[in-house]
Amino acid sequence: xxxxxxxxxxxxxxxxxxxxxxxLTDADPLIDxxxxxxxxxxxxxxxxxxxxxxxxxxxxxxxxxxxxxxxISSLVAKKTGLxxxx
Amino acid sequence: MDFSFTDEQVVxxxxxxxxxRNELNYDIAEYEISGAxxxxxxxxxxxxxxxxxxxxxxxxxxxxxxxxxxIVLNALGYACKDAGLVHAIATQVLCGMQILMFGxxxxxxxxxxxxxxxxxxxxxxxxxxxSGSDALSxxxxxxRNDDGYLLNGNKMFITNGPIADVVIVFAVTDPDKxxxxxxxxxxxxxxxxGFEQCRSIRKMGLATLQNGELVFNNCPVPLHNLLGREGQxxxxxxxxxxWERSFLPAAHLGTMERVLEISIAYARERxxxxxxxxxxxxxxxxxxxxxxRLELGRLICWKAATLKDQNKRAxxxxxxxxxxxxxxxxxxxxxxxxxHGGYGFTTEYPVERDLRDSVAATxxxxxxxxxxxxxxxxxxx
Numbered sequence: 001x002x003x004x005x006x007x008x009x010x011x012x013x014x015x016x017x018x019x020x021x022x023x024l025t026d027a028d029p030l031i032d033x034x035x036x037x038x039x040x041x042x043x044x045x046x047x048x049x050x051x052x053x054x055x056x057x058x059x060x061x062x063x064x065x066x067x068x069x070x071x072i073s074s075l076v077a078k079k080t081g082l083x084x085x086x
Numbered sequence: 087m088d089f090s091f092t093d094e095q096v097v098x099x100x101x102x103x104x105x106x107r108n109e110l111n112y113d114i115a116e117y118e119i120s121g122a123x124x125x126x127x128x129x130x131x132x133x134x135x136x137x138x139x140x141x142x143x144x145x146x147x148x149x150x151x152x153x154x155x156x157i158v159l160n161a162l163g164y165a166c167k168d169a170g171l172v173h174a175i176a177t178q179v180l181c182g183m184q185i186l187m188f189g190x191x192x193x194x195x196x197x198x199x200x201x202x203x204x205x206x207x208x209x210x211x212x213x214x215x216x217s218g219s220d221a222l223s224x225x226x227x228x229x230r231n232d233d234g235y236l237l238n239g240n241k242m243f244i245t246n247g248p249i250a251d252v253v254i255v256f257a258v259t260d261p262d263k264x265x266x267x268x269x270x271x272x273x274x275x276x277x278x279x280g281f282e283q284c285r286s287i288r289k290m291g292l293a294t295l296q297n298g299e300l301v302f303n304n305c306p307v308p309l310h311n312l313l314g315r316e317g318q319x320x321x322x323x324x325x326x327x328x329w330e331r332s333f334l335p336a337a338h339l340g341t342m343e344r345v346l347e348i349s350i351a352y353a354r355e356r357x358x359x360x361x362x363x364x365x366x367x368x369x370x371x372x373x374x375x376x377x378x379r380l381e382l383g384r385l386i387c388w389k390a391a392t393l394k395d396q397n398k399r400a401x402x403x404x405x406x407x408x409x410x411x412x413x414x415x416x417x418x419x420x421x422x423x424x425x426h427g428g429y430g431f432t433t434e435y436p437v438e439r440d441l442r443d444s445v446a447a448t449x450x451x452x453x454x455x456x457x458x459x460x461x462x463x464x465x466x467x
Contacts, residue, residue, distance in 0.1 A: 017466050031264050038222060038266060039463045042324055046399045055397045058187060059314075061321040063267035 004073040026070040054079040106165030118293040132204025145198035156336040156391040163340025169443040170294030181208035188314040206251035211241035222265035228257035234309035237302040248298035269319030273311040280305035291442030331404035332390040335411035372421040379414035409457035412447035
């Protein structure tokens with residue numbers, strides 16, 4: 001599974017669980033659309049930190065880093081050294 | 087899994103307890119009448135470095151881990167009967183932690199030594215007259231101009247607010263954005279033009295804690311007083327709440343321990359129908375329930391603190407702890423009053439004050455209802 005697929009899967013199964021929503025792309029806005037709210041961001045960060053064994057803190061805690069599956073994947077790739085498409 | 091404190095932590099806790107019993111045993115009833123802040127006890131606590139425990143030594147702190155900080159607050163909650171003072175100290179520490187986590191190096195050098203020394207009093211301003219639990223629906227605006235920001239709006243019930251030298255203010259910088267990206271934090275100092283600190287509001291408990299309204303009327307805030315980046319306020323709020331809910335319950339556990347001891351002593355001493363009232367199941371069960379809640383509360387509180395020390399998230403644990411411990415404290419105090427009978431209802435006995443103080447614990451830092459919401463969301467509901 002690629003990084004973005006893990007993240008997409010978490011959003012669909014945990015943050016959007018039980019909600020009727022259309023297909024989600026890597027570029028779709030997550031915060032401004034309300035998919036990620038103040039609770040969802042904490043759940044997402046917990047997932048990312050546990051799944052990828054990283055710590056997100058300080059200046060990395062910016063909304064723009066969590067604005068889409070694409071930006072989240074980039075943050076994870078940067079912190080883990082993993083390749084985005086691998 | 088290790089449930090024991092280190093030798094150093096045990097010694098530190100004993101030292102704090104001894105200090106509080108000797109130096110913080112003032113007559114709280116007098117302060118309740120006057121509504122004054124206990125300035126001298128605050129200074130004594132500052133002298134003991136209680137406000138600097140978790141901060142790096144280069145900023146004047148003690149360089150201890152978070153669990154040790156929690157232990158100090160727990161000891162204060164146990165041995166200092168003035169829950170208002172303990173809460174004021176906790177607020178000071180939490181403000182410092184926001185600056186430590188999100189401040190620039192310049193901000194850390196400027197403000198953290200004052201946090202640690204207690205020379206200046208810090209507050210954080212989130213709640214507004216029309217937004218409490220729905221905190222991020224705030225209306226206070228920080229409008230960008232050439233020099234920084236112009237702050238306009240009102241904050242309400244702000245702990246330490248009426249006496250604060252520095253306030254971390256959360257305000258909307260971009261109303262078109264979702265709250266997670268439209269809110270920012272800035273540091274406002276006493277004396278900034280357009281910044282007014284209103285008188286302290288009288289409350290049913292926590293009388294020495296100064297809570298009041300803050301008014302910002304075209305208050306200019308220099309750009310270098312922005313805490314974190316513009317638009318980072320929602321994220322800072324989330325982080326702060328998690329630390330706060332991992333921290334404040336430690337004080338409540340301390341109070342619970344004291345209330346338990348008082349209740350046991352009274353139940354042994356007080357006689358009715360030819361025996362100690364503790365021999366009656368209806369009394370004994372109340373006290374046993376206190377002990378159960380105290381022990382379980384400790385487990386979740388120490389766990390949350392340990393997770394934070396491991397640089398892990400404790401969102402769920404801190405919410406469970408905040409909810410369980412604050413509600414347990416309120417119930418324990420109510421039961422303690424009942425066990426003390428008519429005496430418990432008088433102001434001659436301290437349990438009535440503990441009860442009044444305890445009610446606030448289920449409201450501030452996110453009400454119990456909000457904690458249920460967070461926990462159920464975490465379960466995918």
